[in-house]
Amino acid sequence: xxxxxxxxxxxxxxxxxxxxxxxxxxxxxxxxxxxxxxxxxxxxxxxxxxxxxxxxxxxxxxxxxxxxxxxxxxxxxxxxxxxxxxxxxxxxxxxxxxxxxxxxxxxxxxxxxxxxxxxxxxxxxxxxxxxxxxxxxxxxxxxxxxxxxxxxxxxxxxxxxxxxxxxxxxxxxxxxxxxxxxxxxxxxxxxxxxxxxxxxxxxxxxxxxxxxxxxxxxxxxxxxxxxxxxxxxxxxxxxxxxxxxxxxxxxxxxxxxxxxxxxxxxxxxxxxxxxxxxxxxxxxxxxxxxxxxxxxxxxxxxxxxxxxxxxxxxxxxxxxxxxxxxxxxxxxxxxxxxxxxxxxxxxxxxxxxxxxxxxxxxxxxxxxxxxxxxxxxxxxxxxxxxxxxxxxxxxxxxxxxxxxxxxxxxxxxxxxxxxxxxxxxxxxxxxxxxxxxxxxxxxxxxxxxxxxxxxxxxxxxxxxxxxxxxxxxxxxxxxxxxxxxxxxxxxxxxxxxxxxxxxxxxxxxxxxxxxxxxxxxxxxxxxxxxxxxxxxxxxxxxxxxxxxxxxxxxxxxxxxxxxxxxxxxxxxxxxxxxxxxxxxxxxxxxxxxxxxxxxxxxxxxxxxxxxxxxxxxxxxxxxxxxxxxxxxxxx
Numbered sequence: 001x002x003x004x005x006x007x008x009x010x011x012x013x014x015x016x017x018x019x020x021x022x023x024x025x026x027x028x029x030x031x032x033x034x035x036x037x038x039x040x041x042x043x044x045x046x047x048x049x050x051x052x053x054x055x056x057x058x059x060x061x062x063x064x065x066x067x068x069x070x071x072x073x074x075x076x077x078x079x080x081x082x083x084x085x086x087x088x089x090x091x092x093x094x095x096x097x098x099x100x101x102x103x104x105x106x107x108x109x110x111x112x113x114x115x116x117x118x119x120x121x122x123x124x125x126x127x128x129x130x131x132x133x134x135x136x137x138x139x140x141x142x143x144x145x146x147x148x149x150x151x152x153x154x155x156x157x158x159x160x161x162x163x164x165x166x167x168x169x170x171x172x173x174x175x176x177x178x179x180x181x182x183x184x185x186x187x188x189x190x191x192x193x194x195x196x197x198x199x200x201x202x203x204x205x206x207x208x209x210x211x212x213x214x215x216x217x218x219x220x221x222x223x224x225x226x227x228x229x230x231x232x233x234x235x236x237x238x239x240x241x242x243x244x245x246x247x248x249x250x251x252x253x254x255x256x257x258x259x260x261x262x263x264x265x266x267x268x269x270x271x272x273x274x275x276x277x278x279x280x281x282x283x284x285x286x287x288x289x290x291x292x293x294x295x296x297x298x299x300x301x302x303x304x305x306x307x308x309x310x311x312x313x314x315x316x317x318x319x320x321x322x323x324x325x326x327x328x329x330x331x332x333x334x335x336x337x338x339x340x341x342x343x344x345x346x347x348x349x350x351x352x353x354x355x356x357x358x359x360x361x362x363x364x365x366x367x368x369x370x371x372x373x374x375x376x377x378x379x380x381x382x383x384x385x386x387x388x389x390x391x392x393x394x395x396x397x398x399x400x401x402x403x404x405x406x407x408x409x410x411x412x413x414x415x416x417x418x419x420x421x422x423x424x425x426x427x428x429x430x431x432x433x434x435x436x437x438x439x440x441x442x443x444x445x446x447x448x449x450x451x452x453x454x455x456x457x458x459x460x461x462x463x464x465x466x467x468x469x470x471x472x473x474x475x476x477x478x479x480x481x482x483x484x485x486x487x488x489x490x491x492x493x494x495x496x497x498x499x500x501x502x503x504x505x506x507x508x509x510x511x512x513x514x515x516x517x518x519x520x521x522x523x524x525x526x527x528x529x530x531x532x533x534x535x536x537x538x539x540x541x542x543x544x545x546x547x548x549x550x551x552x553x554x555x556x557x558x559x560x561x562x563x564x565x566x567x568x569x570x571x572x573x574x575x576x577x578x579x580x581x582x583x584x585x586x587x588x589x590x591x592x593x594x595x596x597x598x599x600x601x602x603x604x605x606x607x608x609x610x611x612x613x614x615x616x617x618x619x620x621x622x623x624x625x626x627x628x629x630x631x632x633x634x635x
Contacts, residue, residue: 089114177204195223210247217242232299236260249274261297263289281321288315307368313337325350339364357390365398378485383440386413401464404432416441430455445485453477458503468617473506481551492554492579500548507539541565554579568592583619585612
């Protein structure tokens with residue numbers, strides 16, 4: 001036992017002496033600066049990249065043998081005067097001494113400071129070729145850790161410049177799983193993007209160096225987007241398990257959770273052609289959020305809506321695929337406020353969007369999304385630069401107060417205009433066919449529209465359109481109009497076109513023409529003209545009602561009104577100002593049939609002037625019975 005103990009002490013003593021000799025003698029005997037060319041040649045042989053060491057190489061011998069280098073650069077970009085692909089201000093590498101005796105290299109901590117990576121750098125450039133590995137090398141190779149501080153990455157592709165400043169990564173161990181944690185600052189002036197990035201996760205690497213697994217990867221960005229002085233806060237958090245295959249240039253993100261200023265996406269994605277033209281595909285779910293709150297968080301102008309609850313609830317799920325410049329959503333189910341949307345939606349070329357969609361909506365009230373202000377402007381840019389289109393089916397559609405059911409329409413855009421044609425729907429008990437085009441080539445959006453209504457319940461139609469109705473019955477209506485959609489005032493003030501209607505077996509609401517004439521004649525006395533208010537609850541029935549008219553700057557002029565019934569026949573002419581909601585119209589009813597009981601026998605067959613004026617919805621009615629009596633005397 002004493003001998004064994006003596007041998008152990010002797011061995012330890014020899015090791016101590018050897019370490020002292022290495023620490024004292026090695027720096028004096030070998031100057032590593034004399035081997036710069038040999039080191040550069042070895043690196044070139046292994047990687048094909050030029051290594052330049054402009055600074056001094058120093059020994060470090062305690063507690064491990066190592067070297068300290070400065071001003072190291074690797075490779076050069078193509079072209080004359082090309083900058084180094086990789087530049088390291090200071091590098092420190094240590095190798096544990098004792099494992100060397102067992103043909104085992106255990107590198108301690110590798111410290112890299114002031115690292116600059118420029119355009120054209122490829123990590124594969126620094127991967128040693130296995131075929132060129134020197135014979136008699138070590139059996140194993142381990143690195144305890146790598147610490148990187150103050151790293152700068154500059155990528156200049158004309159459109160933008162990306163700078164990563166202050167990169168710090170630690171706890172890196174090659175050859176086995178290790179926890180990776182780091183941070184850096186990001187600046188992308190071309191994109192108006194800047195902020196701080198933090199990342200962490202469990203990192204695994206295959207022996208080939210081409211396959212990586214990152215479990216529990218967390219990426220956090222806190223910064224802003226936009227021009228200086230008007231930048232909006234931008235906060236992004238991503239959690240996922242990432243499987244990266246560099247040999248196939250692909251990756252899979254599973255259990256992905258992406259949060260962006262209150263917006264949350266989760267699902268799974270497969271990425272391909274990562275280094276060239278990124279392609280992706282997977283399943284995503286968008287958690288419910290408020291589009292208005294999201295726009296506000298990004299510093300965008302929040303649109304005013306007639307319904308304050310509009311644009312406050314949106315959620316969706318879909319199969320998704322696409323690239324860096326396109327997105328294709330299949331089997332889409334989205335819920336926007338009160339509407340449920342299903343179908344497919346695709347956008348190609350984000351700079352000049354081309355749409356392709358086939359969607360079905362259960363209900364949609366467009367009036368809820370209109371501005372709450374009558375003077376709110378609608379720019380032509382809303383409809384500009386849209387190309388492509390698709391089909392849209394809506395169970396119940398409300399627009400301008402009018403309700404259509406089972407609506408089917410096709411949309412197409414050419415970059416300067418958007419057209420909805422054909423449009424078909426069930427409409428107030430009848431059928432609607434339409435064609436709408438919005439010209440966005442100028443400063444204002446100009447709409448031209450053609451509508452045909454057949455078998456429509458006219459009373460309910462006008463009630464929803466104007467808030468009141470003067471006609472009841474079933475009829476046909478056609479419209480050919482042109483107007484400016486900039487705001488609700490311009491819609492009426494610039495309205496031009498034609499209208500025509502034909503109604504059968506209906507009635508004029510609010511006035512009984514015969515009873516009004518009887519009452520006026522009875523109260524005539526010394527008056528030459530009697531003014532009667534509208535007779536709510538009293539109607540004038542007719543068997544046929546027809547008219548045509550012309551719109552000019554929001555004023556409808558009609559000179560061919562014709563209404564017929566067993567008791568009277570009436571013609572009419574005048575104007576209706578839609579912008580001012582006023583009427584100036586002259587009716588000339590002619591009484592027919594047996595009038596003995598009414599006391600109007602003398603007026604049989606004589607036109608009786610009835611003038612409607614004032615408010616369109618509650619006009620004053622002026623009956624000039626004196627003029628009619630005078631006309632009867634002439635007869």
